[in-house]
Amino acid sequence: MKVLFCNIAFMKYYRGAMPGVDMPVNLSTRSKAAADAVEQFNFSPCDMDGEDVCLGYFSSKASGEKNSNQTHIEKIPGVDSDADVAEDVLVIWCAKKEGNDSRTVVVGWYKHAKVYRYLQEAIFGDEDNEFHQLYNVSAKAEDCVLLPVGERSRYTRWNVPKKKGSNGPAFGFGTSNVWFATEELAQEFVDEMRKRIDDYYEDNLMYESI
Numbered sequence: 001m002k003v004l005f006c007n008i009a010f011m012k013y014y015r016g017a018m019p020g021v022d023m024p025v026n027l028s029t030r031s032k033a034a035a036d037a038v039e040q041f042n043f044s045p046c047d048m049d050g051e052d053v054c055l056g057y058f059s060s061k062a063s064g065e066k067n068s069n070q071t072h073i074e075k076i077p078g079v080d081s082d083a084d085v086a087e088d089v090l091v092i093w094c095a096k097k098e099g100n101d102s103r104t105v106v107v108g109w110y111k112h113a114k115v116y117r118y119l120q121e122a123i124f125g126d127e128d129n130e131f132h133q134l135y136n137v138s139a140k141a142e143d144c145v146l147l148p149v150g151e152r153s154r155y156t157r158w159n160v161p162k163k164k165g166s167n168g169p170a171f172g173f174g175t176s177n178v179w180f181a182t183e184e185l186a187q188e189f190v191d192e193m194r195k196r197i198d199d200y201y202e203d204n205l206m207y208e209s210i
Contacts, residue, residue, distance in 0.1 A: 005160060005180075007058065007178070009040070015040075015044040024040050025098050038059075041055065056139070060178065070117050071116070073116075076115070088112050092109045093109060094106055106152065107147055109144070110139035114139070145197075160172065170185050
């Protein structure tokens with residue numbers, strides 16, 4: 001399975017902004033108010049064509065061409081340069097925690113996900129009450145896990161590096177909200193993270209009542 005790390009806002013449930021209960025913090029883009037963060041629904045399963053799926057969003061960089069905000073999925077090993085979707089990808093969702101802690105941690109993941117080059121749009125409801133959801137990742141709900149907040153704080157398990165200067169890690173997130181993790185020096189870290197994910201059989205916050 002291919003792998004992709006994506007940086008998003010930090011939330012507890014990712015089932016929509018709920019003042020006093022769960023609001024996005026440390027947004028991955030400065031151009032939106034917290035209540036408008038698209039990733040707020042990343043772990044809110046929905047029905048598409050009779051199947052429960054999660055629709056995930058991360059803010060990608062524009063390619064330089066007008067109206068062509070895209071994810072360069074060809075940077076994922078094994079994906080063709082002209083492909084519009086990368087399949088069977090382990091998408092690892094990451095976020096900077098609340099408070100003064102500057103570390104980025106894993107908040108959850110989608111296994112066997114599809115990652116789209118261009119933003120997709122799903123429309124739910126009827127003409128009088130339509131809801132439009134943007135997404136660039138999708139996966140079966142049964143393949144999605146949202147870590148409890150306490151579990152995310154186990155830094156030896158879920159900390160994700162940020163690429164820094166000569167005194168910092170040689171791999172990890174840079175200025176982009178996606179990390180393709182193709183650096184040779186990163187492969188041991190990636191392999192260990194895959195194993196932690198494969199070995200995780202504890203609570204999945206996606207199914208906890210709010």
